[in-house]
Amino acid sequence: MTTFSTPKRADSARFSRLAASVPTDGDRPEIRVEAPYSGETIGTIPAGTDADVRAAVERAREAQRSWADRPVPDRAEIVLRFHDLVLDRRAELLDVVQLESGKARIDGFEEVLDVATTARHYAHRAEGYLDADRRKGAFPLLTRATVHRKPVRVVGIVSPWNYPLTLAISDALPALLAGNAVVLKPASETPFSALLLRDLLREAGVPDDAFQVVTGTGSEAGGAVVERADYVCFTGSTETGRTVAERAGANLTDCSLELGGKNPMVVLEDADPERAVEGAIGGCFTNAGQLCISFERLYVQREVYDEFLDRFVRRTRALDLRGAYDYGPDAGSLVGPDQLETVEEHVEDAVSKGADVLTGGRARPDLGPYFYEPTILTGVTDEMNAGREETFGPVVAVSPFDADAEAVELANDSDYGLNASVWTEDGERGRALARRIECGTVNVNDAYAAAWASVDAPMGGMKDSGMGRRHGDEGFLKYTEAQTVAEQRGPPVGAPRGVPDGWYAKGMTLALHAMKRIPGVR
Structure with a gap:
């Protein structure tokens, strides 16, 4: 069998420091992470529990308030700094991605390109997505309707091992730009890529508790993220996706799922x-x-x-x-x-x-x-x-x-x-x-x-390949709640006081017929 030398930028001491930076509520069992090229252990991570996820979500809720209060251009500038850090530190990222996933380096570089492209796109588009949007009111000139976009608060992401950079962070970037905090549970096979990305986000200016990584198994830590987040983004198998959708639905939690394919x-x-x-x-x-x-x-x-x-x-x-x-x-x-x-x-x-x-x-x-x-x-x-x-x-x-x-x-x-x-x-x-x-x-x-x-443009699956979309406006707006604020500036919607109901019904019927023929009032 061929022997491999661990890249200098991915030494075991660094992995130990990254694992130690994962907050846990007490001692936890450890999960071994191995290098697919050799089968050797490259580090261990704590097996986070429901208590760890609960604590992370509570910290995220607290951090989200001040993060959402920042002007959108300020959040965008932080994401653009992250964009530059990813490109400048690509060699370090690629060493770690290769070490824990076993992919060819050129395949890892595709992930670097994707993360940078996604960061740049949403940083430049976020303010437009979040602008108040005037809509047609119930009656021309008399009703003013405006749609505002509010963050869902805490987005939970459960990401797979096959693309540990792209699928850990590319969904998180629009969530952060929309004013949410993020709790990420990466795959147990590839946790260190996610932890490195977390460090780059912090270096760029994202508050520590606004983006957190909780390591552990999918069944326990991943399941806890699904149970406790305000929105769930999952990428993985169709079988597991059905379970995620069922558990999220029981809590009336919205979710997006990218699942299997043939x-x-x-x-x-x-x-x-x-x-x-x-x-x-x-x-x-x-x-x-x-x-x-x-x-x-x-x-x-x-x-x-x-x-x-x-x-x-x-x-x-x-x-x-x-x-x-x-x-x-x-x-x-x-x-x-x-x-x-x-x-x-x-x-x-x-x-x-x-x-x-x-x-x-x-x-x-x-x-x-x-x-x-x-x-x-x-x-x-x-x-x-x-x-x-x-x-x-x-x-x-x-x-x-x-x-x-x-x-x-x-x-x-x-x-x-x-x-x-x-x-x-x-x-x-x-x-x-x-x-x-x-x-x-x-x-x-x-x-x-x-x-x-x-x-x-939106990306996602039909049939058993998932629900919801990443990318495009769908990939951003899914992390928001639409709020309509409507102001009535003339007579109220309804029969005026003293007007018989029958007269009101007849008058409104005639008005609706007339409105159908007026350009722009449809």
């Missing part, structure tokens, strides 16, 4: 073959396939199926799979033993039921304990686990289709609807087909970055 990619016969193959490589094997919007189903029009498949297999075999704390490798490790077990089980089940492995299909313990080769399967059917269930690893099933309508039917034949991709040289044809696919985001001639990086 995402399709469609290659039409007129697609640029080289460009489509590169799109498939990135869309299927980025972050070793541990990406909620990556592709596990690839449909290729029959006229170009053989040529595409040949190119795709050759390109996949050439990928540089290994662990290194610098740029170079194309793919890194799976995060841990559970993920490796799922990937192995899905491939073995598919092969036992008649699928063919064109490349990959093996674990690589010579590279590290959780490495698995990028894998292409054909002949996958719905009776196989890899056909319907989310694998969340570097495995894709490739199938042919004949007509555009069949491609749409195949793409939509899933309980999930998170992300999709269409490849064609005919943009109009691609956009038309994209609109027929039941997914929250569909990219034409790109895998996922075009939609994901369009931060001004």
Whole structure:
């Protein structure tokens, strides 16, 4: 097995200091955090309890009041300082992200870009989102209606391990800008990335208690965040998402959920073959396939199926799979033993039921304990686990289709609807087909970055892939409550005193008929 040296910027002493900075109410059991490249322990974190979450939420409520009182431009300036710190300290962040997630460095850099882009976008848009908004009143000139946006107060975020920078902080930034405090429960596999981000936010000027990190298990600490926050943002599996929604709903707590996916990619016969193959490589094997919007189903029009498949297999075999704390490798490790077990089980089940492995299909313990080769399967059917269930690893099933309508039917034949991709040289044809696919985001001639990086546009899932949206105005306004203030400046709404009800009803009926014909009063 290859040996790895821990990056100097991610030494064990620093991890110990970060773990010690997590506030707990007394001694707590410790959770071991390991480096996927080697399986070695890199540090431990306290297993926070309901009491720890309760205390964090209470501190957050107190801090939120003064934080919300700050002018929006002041909050935006702090987030822009955070933007600069993330870019300036990217090497340190990338070392820690790689160490605890096992991803390739270039995949980690995507997270740095995303965090900076999100920070910049919302910092520049926050004041506009929060401006008082004049609306049409009940009666022209007589009624004045204004909508104000109030923070929900404490936002609870439960984030996963696969993108420990992006999914820990990109949802928190609009919440903070909207005047909320945030309590974050990161995944137990990747807590130190979240703690480093917390330190950068504090350095930028966010008050200590306005953004807090509580470490622990999903069942206890994560469940407590769901129970106690005023708004819940969860990213993870569909199974867990159902539980989160049920527990939040019992408390009448609003929530947004980005859940699982079995995402399709469609290659039409007129697609640029080289460009489509590169799109498939990135869309299927980025972050070793541990990406909620990556592709596990690839449909290729029959006229170009053989040529595409040949190119795709050759390109996949050439990928540089290994662990290194610098740029170079194309793919890194799976995060841990559970993920490796799922990937192995899905491939073995598919092969036992008649699928063919064109490349990959093996674990690589010579590279590290959780490495698995990028894998292409054909002949996958719905009776196989890899056909319907989310694998969340570097495995894709490739199938042919004949007509555009069949491609749409195949793409939509899933309980999930998170992300999709269409490849064609005919943009109009691609956009038309994209609109027929039941997914929250569909990219034409790109895998996922075009939609994901369009931060001004909403991103989220249909069907079992979730509810609510991140990004765009939806991704900001969900952290606010709408308050309507209406002022009546003339006669009251209702029958004037002394006017018989029948006369009032007749007069209002005539008025409503007339108002229908007046431009601007609709």
